Amino acid sequence: MIGTLNTLVDLVETELVDGPSGEVDVARVAREQGTTEYHLRRMFSALAGMPLSEYVRRRRMTLAAADLVAGAPDLLEVAVRYGYGSTEAFGRAFRAVHGSAPADVRRSGGPLRTQPTLRFRLSVEGSTPMDVTITDMLELRLVGHAAKVPLIHEGVNPHIQAHIASIAPEEHQRLKALNDAEPRGILAVSADQEPDAVEGSMLTYLHGVAVTPSTAVPGDLDAITVPAGAWAVFASSGPHPETLQRLWAATATDWFPSNPWRLRPGPSVLRYLELTETHASCELWMPVEKA
Template structure:
């Protein structure tokens, strides 16, 4: 995967002045757009779309410092007007093209990325690969912003709004793996941008034929392969660390890639105050 990402960066560099077809590039590199965007975001610390924007504006700055007309420069980089180009330029550099032309700066350069694999592997990951028939995820859902680190207060508020009896009712419905009450993230954008909205579902897994009450949200999950990672320790820090390590260590070292679908966290055991927990992280995968 590291080699694929470096080849992607090179291909993007050759196309900065053109419309970039990420799906087409992913196909030519032997992977999927979904997996490519998720791995890029996890390893680069920024969405792929943001990296392209920053690189475009970094390269465009050299043209702005020249004598060419700003409209011609805007069109060259895919913008229909100097106003649209100016907004994008200011978003990266903090100043307008006109100010840069008059004063020579300031400019914020986005270097061309290079991905390297740091071989550590001192802590083995407790992982299993399983095939699952189609099942359903049912429960109470809410649209919440994505937060990469720390507890998500929007999710906490959603869970706290459910009466204790509802947790008991949901848990009694569970009749399929993953077992017990689940934390489900669905409809996550491929770039995994912090602050973007996702569907969070607090619920359980049930079989395809299990009756579902009308007051519950249902997410249909097709048959497929899952990578299941077990983690124990401070919550949610240990779980979030494991999630990050799947991108930095596990996927680059194994012949699997992410496929579209919900990610699921099953809490197997926890302290009374939820300060520590043992969890399973279920990620939908396919052979690379």
């Protein structure tokens, strides 16, 4: 996977130099490297700390700034070279990255916020012990109460907290009574998230349980159908929510690069075995397939 990510980075540079307005064919890279676009984007985002689309945008504006500092006389020519149809659109994108206007940079040489070319390297540390089980599951449905919430990488998500608080206590008992499939218990489900989603983008959060496809589900509940397939189940215990967030990161940095599995599209499922305000024992279920 490390080599595949570096191949992708090299392609980004080629596209930006030879044809900056062109799109990077991530699907082709994934096919040639024997993986999937979904997994490739997820791993890039997790390891780089930013989505691929954001990295491409930053690199494009870094090269555009270099052209302006070098004395490019025509702003429209630079805008078109980097894929923009007008100086206004180019200026907005430029300011979003550098915090200053193209004309100011051309005149004074800065200030600039440059994005260096990424290079992925495998650091074998084993700093996070991974307690993992691979389990094959039949098709199941995740049913409960869903809400659209923004993605937040660190700390407790207050939007999820508010959603859970709005669910009546007796509703939890009704959900538990429906639960007739693994994983057992009340689940925290994250779905409909783009593989390289930026922080603040919306996803579906479902507070519910797992049921078999034949289970009769009340019409007032939301449902997510999950195809049959393999799941990687990561166990974690420690301070909440820091331990869980470190576990999320470790799946990308430690486990996937050194194991013959890759992510497949589908929701991630969090099963709490024990939860207090400061401590949690939980299982993180991620849909996977053989790489």
